[in-house]
Structures are given as C-alpha cells and as structure tokens.
Amino acid sequence: LDSSGINAEYGETGLKRDVVEVVAILPCLKVYNKGLPLTPVIATVPPNTLNTYNFTPNPDEVADIFHVPLSTFLSDTGPDLDSYEVEHTTPQFDMHHFHVLCSERRFDVRGMTAHICVVIAALGLGRSPSFPYRLPGEYCVMGEAVRERVQQIMGQ
Numbered sequence: 001l002d003s004s005g006i007n008a009e010y011g012e013t014g015l016k017r018d019v020v021e022v023v024a025i026l027p028c029l030k031v032y033n034k035g036l037p038l039t040p041v042i043a044t045v046p047p048n049t050l051n052t053y054n055f056t057p058n059p060d061e062v063a064d065i066f067h068v069p070l071s072t073f074l075s076d077t078g079p080d081l082d083s084y085e086v087e088h089t090t091p092q093f094d095m096h097h098f099h100v101l102c103s104e105r106r107f108d109v110r111g112m113t114a115h116i117c118v119v120i121a122a123l124g125l126g127r128s129p130s131f132p133y134r135l136p137g138e139y140c141v142m143g144e145a146v147r148e149r150v151q152q153i154m155g156q
Contacts (some may be wrong), residue, residue: 014055042120
C-alpha cells in the first residue's frame, strides 16, 4: 500500500520515491458523501525540501504545494480558523477550515484534508486541539483502534 500511496504522490506532485520516507499508513477512511475510500500515507521529506526540490504538480490533482507546521492543526491561536456544524449526518460533527500563511500567501485547508491533518497532528503530537473538535461518525469511518486512540487523546 505504501508503494501505491507514494506512486500517487509522485503522480500528483512529481516528488520522487527516494526523497520520501513512509512513517505510517493509517487505516482506510470511507467518505460516505462521495463513496470514496481514502488511505492516508504519512511520510516525511528532508528539511527544506519545499525550497530545494523541483516539484512538478499535476494541475488536475494539485492546486499548490506549501508547508504548514503540524501543530497548526491543533491551535486556535495561529491561523484564522472557521468552523461550522454539519447537520445532515448523525451524529453531527464540526467541519474546520484553516486559513494558513506560507511564503506570504494564504491557503485554505478544509474538509477531509483538514480532518486528516487534525487527526494526524493529534496522533503525532499526542495532544488534543485547543478548539472544540468532534470526530465525524457516519461521514468518515476510520479504523476502530485509530478512532479509540484519537478519542482518548481528545478526551472524547
């Protein structure tokens, strides 16, 4: 699976396999409103890769490439954070939009990407967000062990 995740990353960004080190593969998430299975592959790249690597993003897949510290997705004091309650599912959950700055440009990290970033940050940094966060239930199903660990970290 990590090969397919890295191959997908290469097809989307042009980032070659020898630059990437896979750290973890999270269990498959199922996004119900799109009928889409999604398997997050967590990988690291060497420091300063964003500034030194010649990325070739696929415009059909990637709008832009930028760097954001993982802790950003647990803080309500850094970037502007918008949240709204999604009411068409049971149980209801909060959808977050992080408005982040990178190289004097503003980017909007939202939806499933924002959710995955919060979960990865909580797991990786071992702490809960400083803002209210309810895990999606029916909207996004994650492996039971991962959900239990995230709920434990987030005090849910």
